[in-house]
Amino acid sequence: MKIKFSNIVKLFFISSVIGVGISYSKLYFFHIMLIILIFFYLYKNNYVLKIKKLQTNYHYFFYFMLFWYAISMIWSSNKIYSLRYLAYIIFGVSIILVMIYYCDNLEKQIEIFNIFKIIFVFEIILCILEALQLFRWPISPYSFSLKFFRREMKVDLNWSSNILNEIFSTPTGFHWNPNNLATAMVIIFPFFILDKNIFVKLLGSFSIFFIIYKTDSRTNLFAFIIQILSYFIFISKKKYLYIIFFIFLILIIVLNINFVIDFAKNSSNKFLIKILDFSDLIKNYLDYSNINFSDTSSVSIRKILILNGLEALKKSCFLGVGAGNSEYIQELKGGVGSRNITSMHFFWFELLVDGGIVFFIFLLIWYFKILLKLYFIYNRSANYILKYFSSSTFISLIGFFIGCISASSVIYFFPMWILYGFSIVTINNYMMYKKYQFLKI
16 A cells, blocks of 8 residues: 555654654653654655755744754753753754745645644544543643553542642643643644634633643643633734723732732632732742742742853853753753752843854744734735634744743643644745735736
């Protein structure tokens, strides 16, 4: 039986969504599919690398990223960490390159999108079952089956019943860590809220909110709210809704309605408590005037990690400490907190400290240009699918920029690379669609 190359590509994309969800120790299904994909591609093209001309050069940034992080090994202190980090980037960039070169027309993009949609809907159902304690994905830190996959369970069964009940009702889906799962939900949320089917819009949005809420990821809950506001401000025609919201917000600030805050703080409503906790978290995060280095709270640990990283960045003359070495500099200080944490726990600072100020500026410019181009396509395109893809990825990138902060790192988080690739593909296919329409005229 002859295996179609397109089927290999589809399996590769399925494996990129699932990631660690199907793995044995450090070996993922994704790694196997990447090797198979490369082999089939070379065999199909008589072992010649054929590079097609694309409509835009937005993917060139990732060539620059690979180059910059590779040469940073010259000055990085720990070469092993640099090699490992560079491997993570290569895996991520491979997802982007396969996507942009395979989805060279709108029909193929729709085909791949439908695959993503099926897998993510399956994950949503899985997460709801996990939250209700009806089922647990075998490769989860809270699974009793982990021993069969050469992994260790992250739960002490001697903990109190209340703590265990809360842990076992926390969904992780395919993404192992609840914060990573919540970030994945933030990425896909706009594709539901912008769906023209009201049933999909409401059910999908509510399900994603429920999952994020159950992960207890305050940053992603905030990102989710920002996405809803962005939807009303930039996309929805019912702009009066956000105008009313902001008038109400201004009235609260101007009139200083303390009883509203007091009511919320004394409320037993967990959602209100989480929102207020997040506002306190932001205040504490921004206050560097008096840092307690013995404080083991999440905010204090993250602030110390950031200060350590910035100190190392300054010593490197803002060139960066080298690929993956933001973790190493934390190790040299003995880690932070009772668990000796070494990961930066703030992705954008991680890239700044590792890659340096020049790379970080290029990253921000690229990110902002992608956002502007997607919003431009949404406003200018007459094609419904392109409007849907561009508006969804636009809101998704806004939410991801905030939500990814909750994770320890997302450099090895495949949905991020899928989002980047899908954004570039949307822009490329718009340019092709525009050119085709011009030729027709």
